[in-house]
Amino acid sequence: MALIDVQRNISRDIKYTLALVLAGGRGTRLKGLTKWRVKPAVPFGGTFRIIDFPLSNCINSGIRKIGVLTQYKSQSLIRHIVHGWGLLHAELGEFIDIMPAQQRIAEQWYRGTADAVYQNIDIIRRYHPEYVLILAGDHIYKMDYGPMIGFHRSTRADLTIGCFEVPLDEASRFGVMAVDETHRIIRFEEKPEQPTPMPGTENRALASMGIYIFNTGFLFDQLIKDADDQTSEHDFGKNIIPPLIETCKVMAFPFQGGGSNGSMYWRDVGTVDSYWQANMELIGLMPELNLYDGDWPIRTALRQYPSAKFVLNDEGRRGMAVDSMVSPGCIVSGAYVEDTLLFTNVRIEEYARIHRSVILPNVVVGPRCQIHRTVIDKECVIPEGSIIGLDHKQDRERFYVSPEGVVLVTPDMLGQLIHRVR
Secondary structure, eight states, X not given: OOHHHHHHHHHHHHHTEEEEEEOOOOOGGGGXXXXXXXXXXXEETTTEETTHHHHHHHHHHTOOEEEEEEOTTOHHHHHHHHHHOOOSOGGGTOEEXXXXXXXXXXXXXXXXXXXXXXXXXXXXXXXXOSEEEEEESSEEEOOOOHHHHHHHHHTTOSEEEEEEEEEGGGGGGSEEEEEOTTSBEEEEEEXXXXXXXXXXXXXXXXXXXXXXXXXXXXHHHHHHHHHTOTTOOOOIIIIISTTHHHHSOEEEEEOOOOTTTTXXXXXXXXXXXHHHHHHHHTTSSSOSSOTTOTTSOOOOOOOOOOOOEEEOEETTEEOEEESXXXXXXXXXXXXXXXXXXXXXXXXXXXXOEEESOXXXXXXXXXXXXXXXXXXXXXXXXXXXXXXXXXXXXXXXXHSEEOXXXXXXXXXXXXXXXXXXXX
């Protein structure tokens, strides 16, 4: 088939694809970062939120029909999408619709990933898609979904799962699969305690990315069948996919990156350690995730802040940042910042020293503070002279310390109850 015919077919398939972003999970492994917000709403990378990455992937792939399924503490996520993602044109059949749990079918909230889609079957039917692309809303990556949709159609699959190689010691956090020479899945285990390595290696496993493409009618049949099963947990990985492996054509699509360099970067930032590490990777000289790629822009809702500012030039009280990312609205006043990511509108006061840390928006770090390997949540005001990250015994008395020694500080931990009525 000529290349132009292949591209034309993919363009048509994309036109009749509905993307559903699952964005209702609690993300409990992120501890205090998700106490007052859903995981996809967690800030990332200086100016973004996690949800911006799958949404940007959809737009950059040409997908213009998108539903975002929300449930848990979703207000900040909804506000972010409404204010930052109103770029599509309804008159052209384009949309990003927010689909909160509404008890449309039964008097219950979403009981699992599959149930979240099932409870919106009537809405999905109105769009008449040929394919439904289901995405996790809590991963950081670039991906052109077009080739995966084309692969799904050309192989005549009932279901196609995006897959990625992961270290074996991390595989128990994912669905793990085995495939034959045609990429057909012959075995699938959801979060196995002892994952099976890939053939030819002892330390790698083939994991599900939480990206699924279904033929729409086939998806409806499986969801209705699952909804009638009173023993089901109504989860795609646990309940929908495993029984299909032997009876239906379920294919694995190897992850292909997006953007100018086709980066194979993909991260599940589901723990404090992985969240800190993924943000810190952005500071590197040549990070795998290129946020400056004009061919694959990551969009977001961005307030209009002034440029970052560095003030005071006295010996020992010099405002400066080295090997760091500093977002708009920040002021570094007579302080030293090294190997650190400052999100928007952060204030660092004189004589403070910040090292290898991730500081979320609207934080104020008081004078003479010392902060090392720490994630500081939005709106925190760090009192003058605070020392965080240098003595974990003291840190554990007030804050959360991760298994790898990253300290998490939230307003609640500081007694700054910004989310509650005083």
